Amino acid sequence: MKRSRLLMTIIIIGLLSYLTVSYFxxxxxxxxxxxxxxxxxxxxxxxxxxxxxxxxxxxxxxxxxxxxxxxxxxxxxxxxxxxxxxxxxxxxxxxxxxxxxxxxxxxxxxxxxxxxxxxxxxxxxxxxxxxxxxxxxxxxxxxxxxxxxxxxxxxxxxxxxxxxxxxxxxxxxxxxxxxxxxxxxxxxxFPYKYQMxxxxxxxxxxxxxxxxxxQSEKEFHLAMLELVVKINDSHAGLRTSLTKQYFGSRWIPAKFKIIDDQAIITGFYDQKLAKEDDLQIGDILTSVNGKSISKILKEKDKYIHASNASVKLRNAYKCIFNGSSDSLHIEYIRDGKSLHKTIRRYPFSKFKLEKNKDPKWKILENNIGYVNMGILERMDVSAMMDSLMNTKAIVFDVRNYPRGSMYDISNYLNEKPKEFVKFTVPNLNYPGKFTWTQSIKCGGKEGPKYKGQVVILVNEETQSHAEFTTMCLQTAPNAIVIGSQTSGADGNVSQLNIPGDFKSYMTGIGVFYPDGRETQRIGIVPDIEVKPTAEGLKAQKDEVLEKAIETIRNSLGKTIAQK
Structure with missing residues (x-):
């Protein structure tokens, strides 16, 4: 009995000593x-x-x-x-x-x-x-x-x-x-520190x-990347030779979109290489090397820069399928069947990218104009508007990066100049404080005016100048924005060179609607939300454009009925 008490006393003293040392x-x-x-x-x-x-x-x-x-x-x-x-x-x-x-x-x-x-x-x-x-x-x-x-x-x-x-x-x-x-x-x-x-x-x-x-230089670089990601800014990337090594510099030849923690193939960087591994549009990839897509996303989340969840998924490409090895094993679903196989990865330079052959603008059925804002140049605006002036509606597709044509276009849409944006800029005489600018106006220049419906298409690819462009086009009478959450990173970018050979960026000015509504992180809020579905992607449908056409038809139908 005495031995048991002595042993218990020794254990308790040892535990208390350990806890005391651990505490200090x-x-x-x-x-x-x-x-x-x-x-x-x-x-x-x-x-x-x-x-x-x-x-x-x-x-x-x-x-x-x-x-x-x-x-x-x-x-x-x-x-x-x-x-x-x-x-x-x-x-x-x-x-x-x-x-x-x-x-x-x-x-x-x-x-x-x-x-x-x-x-x-x-x-x-x-x-x-x-x-x-x-x-x-x-x-x-x-x-x-x-x-x-x-x-x-x-x-x-x-x-x-x-x-x-x-x-x-x-x-x-x-x-x-x-x-x-x-x-x-x-x-x-940083103008959006308060939103982190x-x-x-x-x-x-x-x-x-x-x-x-x-413990290693790579660990140091990953710590820096994690820090950058914490500012929740889609502009704030960081890429070094060691982060590139961590994620891997070899790619699969397929493009994809993540829906419900599954990666759905939407297109290819190289048709020939994709065909060699029998990759098809609509294939639903569920795991990589035995690890589910959702688990990979959870593990790598702290290294993916984004203003919001939509862009987090957009930017997840480097974390999911990239790697250093020549191949990887995938599990996927095709036509309802669960399958698996090994596919190859390549340096991105190996891909033979197809040139964009889409027209800058065109007229769809029912006399609806369509403009690809990602390839339309400022010098094209006059010819484009002349061509589409008599259409019932114009769809401006801003699911891309426009080339500065918005002010010229807005002159055809607005009878008078309209305020569409105001900014906050850093006050260098009182660091940490920012000052409001006056609102900026667009449109109103003399000349012919477009009288049809204006529809703007957006998604997570709509970032920075694309969001700025959308805000400008929104000033058109009865303009409608259709699509899904945009990138939520608007405003001129500042480059930050940090010791350690780090080059990063941040959104440098605050961008707001004239009434003070925010655009950072929340993005441009669509009037009608439409997200691609797995079924639509497999059928290679543009469900956002289809919804735009449907909305225009319904709007025109109501107008005719009212007359």
């Missing part, structure tokens, strides 16, 4: 992460706010390396604040200036702005909070050393950023530099351990 290890990790997170924020704030850094580089990246070594030794709030105070002292005196704010209060867009953290005395000493607040109130004005605005647009362009040709990914401070630099660019200049699924501060806390604990 966890607390220590949390403290280290918290220190790095505050360092990222202070370093970025000073970079864009401190007036002396705005005029002089101060070799700011090297300053981070110095600060990181000092932060590592800080054991509490006071010691950490002291490190930051020493950094402030090294930057010189901040002049007390009177900033004249010439922007009316209602012109500010503040949903992205939050500097409450600089006054948090639970994190920083009172002295540090006071000095950080003083810097905010006497911040850099005018031309900045590290960032400027694109003329006549307003999205940011980075400048004077060190190239870091000797970047060493094995050193933690270099990896943190990449993380901190990207995080702060998004923090102060995850709070950006929480994303920083989550990603710090992933950057500090990288």
């Amino acid at each position: 290890q966890t607390q220590n990790r949390l403290w280290e992460t918290k220190k790095l997170a505050t360092t990222a924020k202070v370093w970025g704030f000073l970079k864009y706010y401190h007036p002396n850094i705005g005029k002089d580089p101060f070799y700011w990246d090297k300053q981070l390396f110095t600060v990181l070594s000092q932060v590592k030794e800080a054991g509490n709030r006071e010691e950490l604040s002291k490190v930051y105070l020493q950094l402030l002292d090294s930057l010189g005196e901040v002049p007390n200036i009177s900033i004249a704010d010439t922007i009316p209060a209602d012109r500010y867009f503040n949903k992205n702005f939050n500097l409450d953290w600089i006054s948090n005395e639970e994190v920083f000493s009172k002295e540090l909070c006071t000095k950080l607040k003083f810097i905010e109130e006497n911040r850099a004005q005018g031309d900045h050393y590290y960032v400027s605005s694109v003329p006549y647009v307003g999205n940011i362009q980075l400048k004077n950023e060190p190239l870091h040709n000797s970047f060493d990914w094995t050193k933690k401070e270099y990896r943190l530099l990449s993380l901190f630099k990207y995080w702060n660019i998004i923090e102060y200049f 699924d995850q709070n950006w501060d929480e994303a920083l806390i989550e990603m710090i351990p992933k950057f500090t604990n990288c």
Whole structure:
């Protein structure tokens, strides 16, 4: 009995010791992460706010390396604040200036702005909070050393950023530099930070351990990709030699669309190669190398950039069928039968892509015009409208990337100029804040006007300028948008070069309807929603266009009946 009690006592003591050690290890990790997170924020704030850094580089990246070594030794709030105070002292005196704010209060867009953290005395000493607040109130004005605005647009362009040709990914401070630099660019200049699924501060806390604990360069690149994906922007891709290696650079010769966690073949990159493996339009692929499509999507979701779920599926191609090997095993359904086989993969350069032979415009049955906006040039607009002027309706297909013809077309659709869009642009004199522009108008130029019905076709391929084009065409009297959710990434793009040889992008300005309705992430909301079906894809039907024609017929029928 005594032995049993002794054994139980030893077990309990051992368990308590383990739990105590584990607790303190966890607390220590949390403290280290918290220190790095505050360092990222202070370093970025000073970079864009401190007036002396705005005029002089101060070799700011090297300053981070110095600060990181000092932060590592800080054991509490006071010691950490002291490190930051020493950094402030090294930057010189901040002049007390009177900033004249010439922007009316209602012109500010503040949903992205939050500097409450600089006054948090639970994190920083009172002295540090006071000095950080003083810097905010006497911040850099005018031309900045590290960032400027694109003329006549307003999205940011980075400048004077060190190239870091000797970047060493094995050193933690270099990896943190990449993380901190990207995080702060998004923090102060991304117009849609407020729309992210995850709070950006929480994303920083989550990603710090992933950057500090990288065991390989590929793991480092994937961490950077995961960070980029977190901003929920269809523009925000990242592709490096190592991410390419991870996903694989060999493709199957088939195009596909994902419906209900199944990949349905919709076309081919190379007809001959597809035929050799007996791939057919309408084949429903359910698994790859023994793994279901849904499981693959779940595993790779954090690496697929997208503003919304529709684009997530659109961009999933590289995750599902791409790979490094010459072949893969698939399970698929054809004519109701479950089948399986091995098919081949090829470098994309191997494919003999067919040239687009579609006409720029044509007249369908029942005197309905159709325009392919992806190949229509500005110089074609006059001839196109002359050809279609007497049609009952024109279908503008924007399931592609238009070529800048929208303003010319709108002159034929609107008797008077109509507002169709307004923007928010970064305020470089108050980083984190954005300002509204005046609404932009389209149409109204003198000349012949089209009197028929206007229908616009959209889907997840409708992105950026295509969404902008749709907004413009929507101003036509009785215009109808038919299709499915668009990409939700409208606005001029800013290129972001990040240490580690990373090149990424972000939507650089906010795009809104004149009444303030959002377009980012939600996309252009169709008046009539139509999504392709598996049956329609197999039959090679364009169900969206078919619905447009049906809608036009019904509309014309009602008009005739009313007369």
